[in-house]
Amino acid sequence: MAIPWDTVRPELLSLVNNLSGLQTIWIDKRRPFTDPTGQAWALLRIRTAVGIGIDDRRYTDLEKGIPAATLEETLNGHRRVSLEIRVESFRHDDDRFAFNAASDIGTRIGFNSSLARLRGVNMSLIRVGQAIDLPNILKDDRITSVALLEVFLNAGITAADGAAAAADAGEEDPTANHVFTIESVETPEGTFTP
Numbered sequence: 001m002a003i004p005w006d007t008v009r010p011e012l013l014s015l016v017n018n019l020s021g022l023q024t025i026w027i028d029k030r031r032p033f034t035d036p037t038g039q040a041w042a043l044l045r046i047r048t049a050v051g052i053g054i055d056d057r058r059y060t061d062l063e064k065g066i067p068a069a070t071l072e073e074t075l076n077g078h079r080r081v082s083l084e085i086r087v088e089s090f091r092h093d094d095d096r097f098a099f100n101a102a103s104d105i106g107t108r109i110g111f112n113s114s115l116a117r118l119r120g121v122n123m124s125l126i127r128v129g130q131a132i133d134l135p136n137i138l139k140d141d142r143i144t145s146v147a148l149l150e151v152f153l154n155a156g157i158t159a160a161d162g163a164a165a166a167a168d169a170g171e172e173d174p175t176a177n178h179v180f181t182i183e184s185v186e187t188p189e190g191t192f193t194p
Helices: 005-020 098-108 112-120 163-168
Strands: 023-026 040-061 071-089 123-128 132-139 142-161 185-187 190-192
Touching: 005 023, 005 040, 005 071, 005 098, 005 112, 040 098, 040 142, 071 098, 098 132, 098 142, 112 123
Parallel strands: 023 040
Antiparallel strands: 040 071, 071 142, 123 142, 132 142, 185 190
């Protein structure tokens, strides 16, 4: 699997919730009733995930007899992930203004405790973008305080094209993508036969 979103997404949700103290949900999920005490929430969205550099490809010997496909291709690499945090608040008090909350999240995500939580899901902080206030947003016929913050993360990935990948995909033949033994390799110095 590339980025293990099934473990990363819940941790990001929990982290932003802890940093902001706001009800935190994914922007594409059903929204619960607004917390009557805080009257604010943080909405998360993964905007992009792009490869950094060139992935390291390796072939692992499955120790099967020839002529069976005996190698499994794996790759390791890094992905730059852009996490958008949108804070919306019906209250405009100094302690509940959306811009303040977004700015605080941007500051607190750099604490060692936050970085340790990101490391726990094989991610690291690259940088925090600027907090942007979006004025004059109407929601439910009320002026809503809205701010955006973009956080850039680095995610380490590992993926296999073979038995594990086929089993994860529910394929019937888990050897479908295995590679046959490399019999020779062409190099500038000539042909190498292992």
